[in-house]
Amino acid sequence: MRHLATLFLMTPLLINSTAWAEQRWIQGIGYVEPASEIRRLAFKHPGILGEYKIQLGQTVKAGDLLAVQQNIEERAALTVAESQLLEAKADLEKVLAGVNPYEIEAKKNAQRVSALDAEYAHRKLDRIEQLRSNKFASEDDRDLAETNAKLKQADSRRLTAESRYLTHFVRDVDKQLALAQLAVADAQLQSAKQRLAETYLTAPIDGTVLETILRVGESTFSVGSPEPALLLGDMTKLRVRAEIDENYALALKDGQKAIVFGRGLGDKEIPAHVSMVKKIMGKKTVFAKTATERKDIDVIQAFIEPDAEMQVPIGLEVNVKIAID
Structure with a gap:
């Protein structure tokens, strides 16, 4: 040569x-x-090679599953994260639900009736005052009408306060806390999904499996660095x-x-x-x-x-x- x-x-x-x-x-x-150059494909995180999903010389498409790490812990973590998210959603719904809306509607209706009673009692007091000034009503009639007007007014205010309390039963601080807990649970779920996904090795391009390097049961990392699991190339x-x-x-x-x-x-x-x-x-x-x-x-x-x-x-x-x- x-x-x-x-x-x-x-x-x-x-x-x-x-x-x-x-x-x-x-x-x-x-x-x-x-x-396309030879792609030396490796898992992102340390683990143990569970199985190959392809054979040597097999043609694959981009996105096809090539190999899987042992991932029992990752699948269990995903199940826990899904349960925690459901719990956080239930807590938020409970906080937002507050009081039964029919109870709030009934209280508001009672408050409107009480306001009408108070208004009627006040008008009746005005009429008693006019009659008393013309000597057609006694002092006792006036006192009774005034007391009744005050009682009706106080009852109307009480019902107004109770309606406001039921309407605003959910405090902003409770709502914000429930929303924050939901966001944390959702982030933990996404992290668990991502970690599980990283135990699967997929083809980045269309190509042919040129070599399988690791054996099932071997570590996918060596001295802290990723160990290539297989070689992939486009033979076309x-x-x-x-x-x-x-x-x-x-x-x-x-x-x-x-x-x-x-x-x-x-x-x-x-x-x-x-x-x-x-x-x-x-x-x-x-x-x-x-x-x-x-x-x-x-x-x-x-x-x-x-x-x-x-x-x-x-x-x-x-x-x-x-x-x-």
Whole structure:
């Protein structure tokens, strides 16, 4: 295998009878990956893997359930939170209900009747006062009418106060407390639902299950960090992530013609093009495993998209050559 990203000359092409042009190529090495990249899916919180809901190589849709943690405690916490919310709702309804509305209506009707009685007693007192001034009523008649008017007025005020008390039986402080307790119970329920949902691992994209990493019963966290449970990738569109020697970084451009070849492809050469050149340099990670190969050079990554069908395994090491001006 030739040195990574070596620059070489192809056979000159005849342009016309007087001019020749040379097509120059740079060569690199890389590996095949999904255009969506490989998704290393892990659970959000520590736990124990309960079961896989898929099989290796299975095609799934975005949102499909892939794996589940053991979640007996989370399901029990959700049941408790639902019960607490129902209790908080019942307490609020009890506070808001206050007094039976029919009792309040009856008290208001009694208060209106009493107000009419008080008004009649006051008018009767006025008439007794006129009769007394004309010597047609005694002092006792006047005192009796005045006392009766005062009693009727006092009874009307009592019923008014009782109606107001029954109408405002629910205090604002009690109502606010019940509402606050309901809000807390609802928040606890949403938290319990979210925690239970996080014990389920779902597919973020359409793709194929490339690998199941953990075994049922193993921890989904290792040394405080999430442990990937499976690998997922979209096999419908593949590309090559190639590494090119830093000496040719400035010669790379999007859209350049490329060819994918290599030992894993046999004699097959797949036409392709450069879809993107990364804007950052990095250390070499893919090696040709030759005796003269340098391993301490910096490289730039280029994504190579095939222009023809490429049905090969993910991770296959391939060579690429890119045409430059």
